[in-house]
Amino acid sequence: MGRRGRRSGLRGWWNWRCARGFGGSIRRTSGGINFEAGVGEGLAAAYRAGIVTRDDLFLQTKFTYRRGQDDRLPYDPGARVAVQVEQSLAGSLEHLGTDHVDSFVLHGPASGYGWTDADAEVWEAMQRERDAGRARLLGVSNVSLRHLEQMIEVHSEAPAFVQNRCYARLGWDREVRLFCRERKIVYQGFSLLTANVEVLRHPVASGIAARANATPAQVVFAFARSVGMLPLTGTSRAKHMREDLASCELKLEPEAVGAIESLAG
Numbered sequence: 277m278g279r280r281g282r283r284s285g286l287r288g289w290w291n292w293r294c295a296r297g298f299g300g301s302i303r304r305t306s307g308g309i310n311f312e313a314g315v316g317e318g319l320a321a322a323y324r325a326g327i328v329t330r331d332d333l334f335l336q337t338k339f340t341y342r343r344g345q346d347d348r349l350p351y352d353p354g355a356r357v358a359v360q361v362e363q364s365l366a367g368s369l370e371h372l373g374t375d376h377v378d379s380f381v382l383h384g385p386a387s388g389y390g391w392t393d394a395d396a397e398v399w400e401a402m403q404r405e406r407d408a409g410r411a412r413l414l415g416v417s418n419v420s421l422r423h424l425e426q427m428i429e430v431h432s433e434a435p436a437f438v439q440n441r442c443y444a445r446l447g448w449d450r451e452v453r454l455f456c457r458e459r460k461i462v463y464q465g466f467s468l469l470t471a472n473v474e475v476l477r478h479p480v481a482s483g484i485a486a487r488a489n490a491t492p493a494q495v496v497f498a499f500a501r502s503v504g505m506l507p508l509t510g511t512s513r514a515k516h517m518r519e520d521l522a523s524c525e526l527k528l529e530p531e532a533v534g535a536i537e538s539l540a541g
């Protein structure tokens with residue numbers, strides 16, 4: 277798929293997300309915290325029950341290097357990383373009962389210091405998977421500004437998504453978000469609640485929440501959207517999912533957005 281096609285696909289997805297709120301983000305990491313085949317079983321049950329169709333969903337999975345995996349490896353550890361990418365995605369498609377995912381993300385670069393040759397090999401393999409129609413959009417996760425700057429020096433194509441843990445005390449990842457905004461990359465913020473417990477408990481957030489008849493969690497998600505993030509939620513409860521979705525209706529005043537942003541360290 278060419279750049280234009282990917283962008284228009286992204287727009288469609290963005291509208292879908294804005295209309296319906298948070299979508300499904302499926303991690304393919306160590307088996308202890310993620311069980312992708314279980315997600316596939318859940319999806320199959322939802323399709324059978326007529327609750328959703330595949331077209332209603334945005335499915336996102338990841339490629340994770342060996343060091344981020346447990347013993348249930350989704351690929352041959354002796355193979356080149358490019359082959360591991362193919363094997364990993366093939367396994368995900370089988371688990372999820374689909375012929376394509378909507379987004380395929382590099383879970384984290386090989387080194388914390390910069391974009392390596394291994395990352396370049398993985399990214400090119402991911403592009404081939406995308407070009408073969410097995411993934412619509414590509415992303416990278418757990419990246420610094422340095423990773424991104426080096427990445428776009430090496431590759432002609434920027435990611436469609438950057439997915440980062442977003443800490444208020446680190447300025448809500450401001451530099452990376454700015455990089456993304458300038459390049460029309462969608463910034464997916466995760467652990468917005470778990471990484472920012474001090475914000476949820478802060479009188480500024482609880483005051484805004486009380487005035488808006490909302491919860492502090494909803495205020496954090498509304499803030500995230502206000503500053504251009506696509507918030508991800510990790511809830512396992514229907515009640516919280518409903519609240520998280522309802523936060524899409526919550527519009528914060530610019531003063532409230534500024535006040536929450538200024539809670540940054």
Ligand SMILES: NC(=O)c1ccc[n+]([C@@H]2O[C@H](COP(=O)([O-])OP(=O)(O)OC[C@H]3O[C@@H](n4cnc5c(N)ncnc54)[C@H](OP(=O)(O)O)[C@@H]3O)[C@@H](O)[C@H]2O)c1
Pocket residue numbers: 301302303383417418439465466467468469470471491493494508509510511512513516517519520
């Ligand atoms: N790229 C990566 O390395 C990476 C790593 C971690 C996560 N992620 C992605 O990011 C997503 C979110 O991450 P996360 O799980 O760390 O984020 P999170 O949404 O900050 O944390 C989830 C926790 O927040 C609680 N919660 C959610 N909505 C709530 C609400 N309205 N009120 C009160 N509590 C609420 C959940 O409890 P309940 O279950 O009780 O609702 C759960 O304990 C994940 O689904 C995953 O796809 C990516």
